[in-house]
Amino acid sequence: MTTTTTPLPGSQAHTDGGWGNKSAPVIPVQTRSDRPTSFDPADFGTPNGREVNWKHTPIDRLGALLQDDESDADAVLISTTAPDTLFVPSAGVDAAVRGEVFRPEDVVSAIVWKRSTDALHVQIPADEELAEPVRIDLSGAGSGLHSRSHIIIEAMPNARGTVLLYHSGSAQYAQNVEIIVRDGANLTVLSVQRWDGDAVHVASHQARVDRDASLTHLIVSLGGSVVRINPSVELAGAGSDARLFGVSFADAGQHFESQVYMHHKGPHTKGDVLYKGALQGADARSVWIGDVLIGPDATGTDSYEANRNLVLTDGARADSIPNLEIQTGDIQGAGHASATGRFDDEQLFYLLSRGITEPEARRLVVLGFLSEIVQRIGIPVLEAELIEAIERELEEGQDR
Template identity: 50%
Template sequence: MASANNSGSTTAGSIAVREAGAPDELAGPGTGRMVSQPADARQVAVASYDVADFPVPNGREEDWRFTPLDRLRGLHDGTFGNVGEAAVEVEAPAGVVVETVGRDDARVGKAGAPVDRVAAQAYSAFEKATVVTFPKELAPGEPVVVRTRGTGTTGFGHLTVSVEAFAEAVVVLEHTGKAVYADNVEFLVADGARLTVISVQDWEDGSVHLAHQVARLGRDATFKSVAVTLGGDVVRLFPRVVYDAPGGDASLYGVYFADSGQHLEHRLFVDHDVPRCRSLVTYKGALQGAEARTVWIGDVLIRAAAEGTDTYELNRNLLLTDGARADSVPNLEIETGEIAGAGHASATGRFDDEQLFYLQARGIPADEARRLVVRGFFAEVIAQIGLPELQERLMARIEAELEASV
């Protein structure tokens, strides 16, 4: 087994695998129970709802080596402070069912077990879950907005979004306020259904947010996510995509802007384990200021049974100032040669002085020219949101971040 890249060379893979004896659960990175896996995989697979099944990370593990554990406020080792509740509000159009349920609700955890210790901690600690259901063939035409506002405490949450057969849905997740917060978010997209999710992380300074997101796609289901990460001290998102039947189509987009001292981390895992499914990943980030840090890990696994898979992942990073650092690690592991296409690309570069000079030579002030270049860099991904008002608000927020350093 080998990992392929866009230059045609091959290297050892770094992809999580299914846990032996648990075919319905995706097993992700960790160092707990040993399970059956490819000989050259560098990670040990663990998938569990129980935090005790995951050892406390020490930073030497592949899946934690980029994360500043000392800034997680105890979420990774159980030393977090008093637990409170983040305020969760849901705004939904007619026809959409919104419920607050207990831990024993059968829909909670249906997408799959957590694959790291913090996600398992969040699953073990939440008291109430929010379940949003789009009934069969419903197409409300307006988005559901789920607002999570931190209240200055440590909190754990759980959200389940269920889109039934042939329904069409748009969900906006907004995170604001100040908190130390960990949550699990699951998206159940049934046969022929379509779901678009826009997740905005705009926390106040000093906040910590670790999220585990799972999308499970049925036959011919379509899933699109756009992650926008701007605020917070440390934010780590772990989106996963799992296919239950052929024809699934997943598009994962993201933009992030890291200021001085911020750590913004995005880890993606797309598990192609059934035939004739598609995935497209496009993330772009900008960094400015001393010790601004971003991490992007894109793992795509094409299993032996996934013939006809078509996949591509792309990451671009723009360094606006000295002292910023972007880590970008695309991984593509292929177990079958019968695929439609597969590739990945990654690039990190400094702000283009030639572009800036070109614009200034035509009478555009330096600050305005800088804004135009950054706006153009992000425009492709922001346009995927499909909600003009939200697009403009987020672009204005990005420009405000940019102007703060000028």
């Protein structure tokens, strides 16, 4: 666990959970790169909602995921669609590869590390290109059950492939995903959340991209009560690049959250982050926090992050917080943007003037807004399924 100095006498409590906290009187974390890590859940303690990485999350709805206890058997059933040769044994927390990249940043991911002694390890062989995506279905067996799992996705040198994590059913589910993209490899990781309305899903995705390698990481959240998936990507190798995309549609009472971190570590790296969300209904909530760190050795970096939100009804709320830290002056470019708003009245008026009804006009606007991300999935059948699901969300919202 990272230690820091104690504050000066008389300092007051801070919203980051540091100064004034008698149990842990430390200077509050100011940047994502300074967050402490530990494999021991006891080092984190139970969050109280004032910590910098928890203050936007409804921790009272996370239930058993905050407790360091055994999971319920068969709470989440895992099935795979891929050749058996792509799965390698990973028994014990000291198994080969496990922990090469992943270090827990919060109590939930530390509990997952401790309690998931065996991992599901997908390995795409060197110089091989997969003809079909590897599909991993994770199906919840009941809202009163809780489960945890650690998943490793590894693309060996010059490998090419796609891995899909597809979540459905209902459960309280905590997940660590460790992603390793070795030299020259090209990997796509998709995480789709089609949970039932009472499910809770908290996940930490951590990736390292090596020399001249490429990672596309895409999150689609359309179901669940609380879905919090935090991707962290280290562009470690020279010439590496990563594209991080996300799309969500939050309905009444749903909370969808992503805290995105991209660390440009090697020279001549490229990063592109784009998350889009739509919200409708009372207490629909989305949270996006985007942190980009361009390190002192990341010369020639080109990085951009953006978050766009479309609020469809009163009572919905989108929080969007982009952050950029640059530690070298030798870069090609870096920037960030955030926008949250309602329908564009001019765009809506144009469609209405062409004889299109208002419900249909709204449907077209929302689909056009979110399709930009969905169409980047690259699996036509899945893209069609998700577009249909978004249309169904819109119809149900208009009927209420």
